[in-house]
Amino acid sequence: MTAHQSTLTYVFAVCGPPGPEAEALGGLSGVAPPAPVRTLAAGPLTAVVQDVPAADYAEEALRERLSDRAELERCARAHHEVITASMAAAPTVPLPLATLYRGEERAREALRAREESLLTALGRITGRVEWGVKVYALAGQPAAAASSPGAAAASGRAYLEQLRSRQRGREERQGAALRAAERVDTVVRGLAVAARRLRPHGAEVTGPRRTHVLNAAYLVDRGRERQLRAALASLRRDDASVEIELSGPWAPYSFADGGTAP
Known part of the structure; x- marks a missing residue:
């Protein structure tokens, strides 16, 4: 992860095909407004993502950001808010706070590598x-x-x-x-x-x-x-x-x- 990239892809969660309730995700602030929270198709999986500034979320900057108690709490609350909204749209597997990739394709690659375990998890938590x-x-x-x-x-x-x-x-x-x-x-x-x-x-x-x-x-x-x-x-x-x-x-x-x- 390097700071010279303009944006990174923050992944909040993974879900199945989202329902119409997923439109509400676009109205959330996420961790880095004003970039919208959105869905990203990855084969049978759907990721709930947001583009975040690389300068603020690259490794060193992120470590400094999350060492501040108030900022950590803000990010955690925003992360949880998005996951809760995603649950209303589809069965959702939450991902850890600050799950970041160098763009959409890297995020898709990571999800493809875990596709079987994520589908198993979705099956386990549905309903x-x-x-x-x-x-x-x-x-x-x-x-x-x-x-x-x-x-x-x-x-x-x-x-x-x-x-x-x-x-x-x-x-x-x-x-x-x-x-x-x-x-x-x-x-x-x-x-x-x-x-x-x-x-x-x-x-x-x-x-x-x-x-x-x-x-x-x-x-x-x-x-x-x-x-x-x-x-x-x-x-x-x-x-x-x-x-x-x-x-x-x-x-x-x-x-x-x-x-x-x-």
């Missing part, structure tokens, strides 16, 4: 959407402060036993939360056609009062949202020791290249 499920273990109540000098001066043995008791309590809560997370995963996998475990978030994201024990994505047939919500509501009623979050429906980002069948 389906991604849902995210997170399960958190809730922290126990903080220990009460000592109410008298005598309590503060408890014996060393009693103090150590108190520490061991707290540790056992933490381990028991963690074990119970992990078992609850596995129950949640088993139930949701029963409604899904594919699932993928993702890396849990750390305390810098979740905060100190809860621990992330399940972060998973599920590929679910459209029309099963009510069953999914009802199943999670039942799990919440059965176990108040964990917090269960549902997000979606999303474009099937986690299943563009596969996923584990339940």
Whole structure:
């Protein structure tokens, strides 16, 4: 990728033959207005693309651009907006942020090289959407402060036993939360056609009062949202020791290249 080229081809996603809803793509800003977002035929596949200035999206310029938090967020939101609009027009395989080629022909060549896997992915996600499920273990109540000098001066043995008791309590809560997370995963996998475990978030994201024990994505047939919500509501009623979050429906980002069948 070289900066002397006037434009590069940014590919947002790959879809099948788009329907009339694809006309709405032309009204989107994409990542580099005013160039229109458009479709590009590539054999049995259709790419959703935009011409972007090479001076702004060549390797070094792009690295600098995406190192700026505000610019990264703008690009990510624009990328997601285009993919969401494409999903309304046809089954869509999202591509990673900043998928760039040196012109239309290079983009077509790249899609031809991946044609079989992309067609398989399109077949897998057609009529389906991604849902995210997170399960958190809730922290126990903080220990009460000592109410008298005598309590503060408890014996060393009693103090150590108190520490061991707290540790056992933490381990028991963690074990119970992990078992609850596995129950949640088993139930949701029963409604899904594919699932993928993702890396849990750390305390810098979740905060100190809860621990992330399940972060998973599920590929679910459209029309099963009510069953999914009802199943999670039942799990919440059965176990108040964990917090269960549902997000979606999303474009099937986690299943563009596969996923584990339940």
